[in-house]
Amino acid sequence: MSDQKDPVNKGDRNKIYFLIVVILALLGTNAFLFFRDKHEKERFVTTNTEKDRLKLEVEKIEVEFDKVNLMNVALTEKLQNEQQQARTKIAELKKALQKGDVTEAELAAAQDELKKLKAFLTDYKEDIGHLEKENTYLKSERDSLATSVNSVKAKAIDLEKKNTELAAKVKSSAALKAFNVRILAYKVKNSGKNVEVSKASAAKKLTTYFNIIPNQLAEKDYHKIYIRIFDPAGNLIANETNMFEADGQEMQYSDMISISYNNDDTQYTLEWVNPKPFIKGTYSVILYANGFTMGKASLDLK
Incomplete structure (x- = not known):
């Protein structure tokens, strides 16, 4: 069921x-x-x-x-x-x-x-x-060193400049300087005797007389004395081959002599024979020694 x-x-x-x-x-x-x-x-x-x-x-x-x-x-x-x-x-x-x-x-x-x-x-x-x-440190050191080097260089350049200036001053101070510079004109007789003249037509040569200022710095030795002679027209009477240096430039000279300097009262003379006739007017001479102007003088010829 x-x-x-x-x-x-x-x-x-x-x-x-x-x-x-x-x-x-x-x-x-x-x-x-x-x-x-x-x-x-x-x-x-x-x-x-x-x-x-x-x-x-x-x-x-x-x-x-x-x-x-x-x-x-x-x-x-x-x-x-x-x-x-x-x-x-x-x-x-x-x-x-x-x-x-x-x-x-x-x-x-x-x-x-x-x-x-x-x-x-x-x-x-x-x-x-x-x-x-x-x-950075090395750069700083390098810059510092460069500054020091530049400073030393600047001082060296300045010192060299001062030494050059001092040497120039010493050289200038040691240069011979003339005083009592005077010129006379002469004619020469047949006997060879020199006779002073004042006329250009009679003159044959010029004689420059000068003394040297005492100078303890000047070297007691032989010194070359150069002379430059200018005619009344201002023309230099000189041979083109006669060259020397003075006052910082190269120039021609009319004549040159060597003197023995002893820092005494010696009077020196420099004779110059004119290669051409003298003319009326003023003749000027400039003397040089040791690269500097030594003295000047002039003479009037009638």
């Missing part, structure tokens, strides 16, 4: 249980797949975020090296080699991080290399800082 009251037979009940189990299994599988995909997506996002962060950090480090290069610091060979090694490592890291898929192991390795690069950059910048300070 009980079997007739139950609308679901035993076979149908077993099918229902089986379907329930299948449904539960499917739900469990879907849940597993959902959470697994979610975890993978989260891991992918985390990995990509870390990869992007590492890329940014590497680029920052590269920029820091570029800034160092812009500093006006001459790098030592050691620092140049170290920078080259660091840039090689940066290039390798950038290449590794540009891959589409980066494993966690590769990411961990990149993080480790980045830490090493940061530590190296810190030490490298410290070395550059020390080098820059040394260069």
Whole structure:
């Protein structure tokens, strides 16, 4: 009687249980797949975020090296080699991080290399800082030395100028100076006797008489005395080959004698025979010794 009251037979009940189990299994599988995909997506996002962060950090480090290069610091060979090694490592890291898929192991390795690069950059910048300070100190020392050298050069030039001026003054002070300079005109008789004249038509030669001012600085030795004679028209009477230097320029002279100077009262004479007839007017003579003007005189001939 009980079997007739139950609308679901035993076979149908077993099918229902089986379907329930299948449904539960499917739900469990879907849940597993959902959470697994979610975890993978989260891991992918985390990995990509870390990869992007590492890329940014590497680029920052590269920029820091570029800034160092812009500093006006001459790098030592050691620092140049170290920078080259660091840039090689940066290039390798950038290449590794540009891959589409980066494993966690590769990411961990990149993080480790980045830490090493940061530590190296810190030490490298410290070395550059020390080098820059040394260069600044050396530049300061060099500038100071250059200033000292320039100062010494300026003093040397000034001293040389003063020595030159002093030498010129000494030379000028040691030069012979004449006084009592006078000129007489003479004609020469057949007997050879000189007779003083005042007329140009009778004159044959001029004789210049002079004394030398006592001078303790003047050298007691032979000195050359040069004379320049000008006619009444102001023309120099001289041989073109007779050249000497005085008062800072080269000029012609009419005649020259050598005297023995002993710093005494000796009177000196210089005779000059006119190669052409004298003319009426004033004849002027200028004496020179030791490169300076020695004395002057003039004579009127009627």
